[in-house]
Amino acid sequence: MDFLRSGAATFVAARAAADAGDARRAAMLYASLAAADPGDRSMARRALSQAIVGGDMPLALRLIGQQPAAGLPVEAQLLRISQYLQTRSSAKTEYPQQIAFMAPLVGAWILAERRRWKEAVRLLDGVAADAPLAGLVPEQKALILLAAGRSSEAQPFIQPALAAARGRSNRLRIAFATGLAAAGEREAGLTLLTGRDSTLRAAASTLAAERRPRPLIATATQGYSELLTALAVSLDGEEGRSLALSLAQVARYADPRSEQAALLTALLLDRSWRGADALSILRSIPDSSPFAGEMRDAEMRVLLGADRQEEALARARAFVASNDKQAGDWLRLGDVLDAMGRHGEAAAAYDSAVSALQSGGAGPELWSVHLLRGAALEQAGMWPQAESALELAYRLAPENPTVLNYLGYARLERGQKLDEAEALIAEASRRAPDDASITDSLGWAQYKRGKLSQAILTLQRAAAADPAQAEINEHLGDALYAAGRKYEARFAWNAALVTAEDDVATRIAAKIAGGLSPATAAP
Missing domain, CATH: 1.25.40.10 (Tetratricopeptide repeat domain)
Known part of the structure; x- marks a missing residue:
């Protein structure tokens, strides 16, 4: 009776921790229930799922070892593959029916890592056009061929891969560019990084300075991490958000250096009401990373979403103070001030962003910043100045529907x-x-x-x-x-x-x- 009472209390505490977003605590509590009653597989499954969502992979792997492989949830099966790729602890890995579609893509990376790139490409050629991951085949071929130094064979797959990249376009551009440069085609790689985007500009600067660049995605674990990241992006909806977060956590485990996986994990954590965990990941990315700007954008969203406006403002000002030539940092400051209702100050920050862009800095099109400045000035009750800013945006982008609508409606x-x-x-x-x-x-x-x-x-x-x-x-x-x-x-x-x-x-x-x-x- 005492066990039943204590077990019920532990279960309630585990459910409460899970509901509160404390997945690690929930996993440990469920794991204690599973240990106390080995015959109750449901507790073990709950513990395993919460451990993966919480990023506690040592606990998750320990729990996986205690359960029959056939009954593991999808995210646990994918974690087992990641462990295999890292340790090669057995002759081969298994692909239960739920994840059989992963086999040719993971197998191709294993072959590529053994320098059998021709066999790897042939294996990918066998993926049916209606297979779940068929859309990822071009990018996987390009990455494998670039890792093998076969840049000419990789080139035909790069543009189709970018066209299907969704939210991973910058990540793939940087990976392809680095692979091309490593194969001796630095100019071709830099061409992929042209434009106003601050992430690509930062990556281009780094690549141009590197004496001996190496492919960004070249190992089986790195390729597998990219696959899981792509899957997580495709699942990021209300119904698939929990699984998307699990996949992102496994992707981070497979390749801890993947900043794309880190960014995605942080965004999904924030949407799961785990802002503190999201901030911890975001702030672990160094300022030297090409993705630093995207990380800062995400940090502002997390802080503002949590109504931590003063903290967001302090961070935004610190970013500007570190380099006041970056348009992106001025834009972040303007966005925070605007969200706080300090519209006049926001307009001044947007004006500084305009100056940074006019000096040749990276960032969005100039018309969009004039539009933001005009909107802030209008909110501040400064209509004559707002109208001038909006008219300037209109002159720069006379066919843009947002500009046309805003000026007309004002x-x-x-x-x-x-x-x-x-x-x-x-x-x-x-x-x-x-x-x-x-x-x-x-x-x-x-x-x-x-x-x-x-x-x-x-x-x-x-x-x-x-x-x-x-x-x-x-x-x-x-x-x-x-x-x-x-x-x-x-x-x-x-x-x-x-x-x-x-x-x-x-x-x-x-x-x-x-x-x-x-x-x-x-x-």
Whole structure:
């Protein structure tokens, strides 16, 4: 009876730790339950899954050794392969049915590591076009061939691999560029790193300075880590987030030097309400890394998401102080200040980012920074200066839908240059017909210009595309009420009230209660 009571308390504590995001503690508690009752496989499985999610691979591997291989969850099976590649403790590894699709790609890396690259490529050639990992075959061929020094054979696979890279484009560009340089084609490698992107610029600088570059991904464990990272990226949705985090943790275990795996793990930890663990990983990346800028961006998101604004501001200022020539650091500072409601200071930071870019620094297109500066100035109540910044963004990017919409809508709200405002928004909508926010702007412009029937149709289209956006539903309700369709208007306002906040929610509630009036009309 005492064991049952203590076991129940331990189980409750384990569940609470897991719910709180403390996966390591949950794993240890579940493991103690599994040790006390070896016949209860469910506790062992819980312990194993939590250990992998928490990155406690020594515990996870110990638990794997205590369980039948056939009953292991997918993430544990993948961890076993990683251990095999690191230790080669047995003649071969096993691929249960759940992960059989991994066999040819892992096998190709094992062959490549033994300098049997021709056999490795042939093995990849055998992957069916409809296989789960078929989309990764071009990048795997390119990486294996570059590791073997066969740059000419690798070249045809590089662009198809980059086209399918999703969020790993920078990582693959750097890996391909380094591989080309290691094979004696430094200029070809540097060509892959051209552009304004700060990560690629940093990588190009490092590569140009290296006397004897070596391939970034050249071993079976490194290749396997890249495979798992790609899988984790593809699974990063609400339903697959837990498995994605497990795969990212195994990828880090397979290749502890992979900054891409570290960044992905940190982002997934933060989305799993484990911001402290995410920050620990992010801050372990050295400032000399090409991915330092991406790590800093991620750190700001974690801190702001946790409402640690003052800490975010201190870190952003420290980044600027370390090198005030980096546009990215000024942009991060501006974003933090803007999030804190200090819009005038944010605009000044964005202005410094403009100066850094005009001096030849890496970073986004200049128009986008002028747009940010204009938006901050508008929020600060400095409309004449904001309009100048927005007009400059428009001159630099006259076909960009975001710029067209923002400038047009800002003028519409102020009742200025209404013909031009509507024309700008209409052009934005033509260029981005599926953007619900831009469609809403067009409908609101039509409403402001007295085109009521047309406005209702446009706003209904916007609401159908994004039914959760409060601003769209409020606009639709106002237009319907003005057309005498009061029941439908209240239905739209009630939909808006579901996601509306603060003063907007108060205004909508007043309309639901008393109808539309000049005092309750949307701006």
